[in-house]
Amino acid sequence: MKIKYLSIWSATAIALSLSGAAQAGDHDGHDGHGGLCSNATLKGPFSFIGHGEILGLKAADGTLHPYAAPSILDDVALVTFDGRGTFQRTDFGMIGGLPKGGLTTFNPNQMGTYTVNSDCTGTMKIVYLPGGAVPAGVETDLNIVVAADGTLVESVVYRAVTVSGVSGDGNVKCPSDCEQGVQESFEGKKILVYGFR
Numbered sequence: 001m002k003i004k005y006l007s008i009w010s011a012t013a014i015a016l017s018l019s020g021a022a023q024a025g026d027h028d029g030h031d032g033h034g035g036l037c038s039n040a041t042l043k044g045p046f047s048f049i050g051h052g053e054i055l056g057l058k059a060a061d062g063t064l065h066p067y068a069a070p071s072i073l074d075d076v077a078l079v080t081f082d083g084r085g086t087f088q089r090t091d092f093g094m095i096g097g098l099p100k101g102g103l104t105t106f107n108p109n110q111m112g113t114y115t116v117n118s119d120c121t122g123t124m125k126i127v128y129l130p131g132g133a134v135p136a137g138v139e140t141d142l143n144i145v146v147a148a149d150g151t152l153v154e155s156v157v158y159r160a161v162t163v164s165g166v167s168g169d170g171n172v173k174c175p176s177d178c179e180q181g182v183q184e185s186f187e188g189k190k191i192l193v194y195g196f197r
């Protein structure tokens with residue numbers, strides 16, 4: 001009787017082991033080395049919403065010199081990932097109660113790169129191109145976490161480069177020191193069409 005139960009347990013253990021090995025393969029965005037995520041995990045369109053504050057300019061020594069008043073940022077965006085590390089982006093934003101760059105329509109003049117690590121952490125870099133509401137050369141860098149089986153991206157901005165501005169105390173000016181101090185987060189959700197990804 002004990003031998004029969006041991007055989008059933010052994011067969012179950014082998015089946016579970018093989019199932020786990022199959023799941024660790026490189027299908028569904030897995031990296032084939034036991035990791036959960038890769039650049040392929042993010043593919044297709046995601047809707048993003050962002051909120052935060054633009055606080056001031058950072059001096060060369062890394063200290064923050066606040067603007068006369070911080071500006072609240074709200075932003076919606078469509079980001080289309082290619083599964084290989086680049087994306088296209090279009091957004092509409094409000095900064096300090098006014099449309100970003102004075103444009104009341106979406107700004108498609110953006111692109112970027114991204115990296116997703118095997119532990120589902122990663123980075124995104126948004127670069128603004130000529131011809132949009134935001135001057136060319138503006139850049140936003142984010143740390144990201146990919147969740148919900150690759151359908152959710154949580155992120156926080158860790159670096160924001162601007163092309164113009166003066167701190168409230170007048171001690172930091174751009175050009176020269178052109179990195180802003182920001183407190184911003186973005187959340188992206190995969191756009192599903194009739195329940196398919």
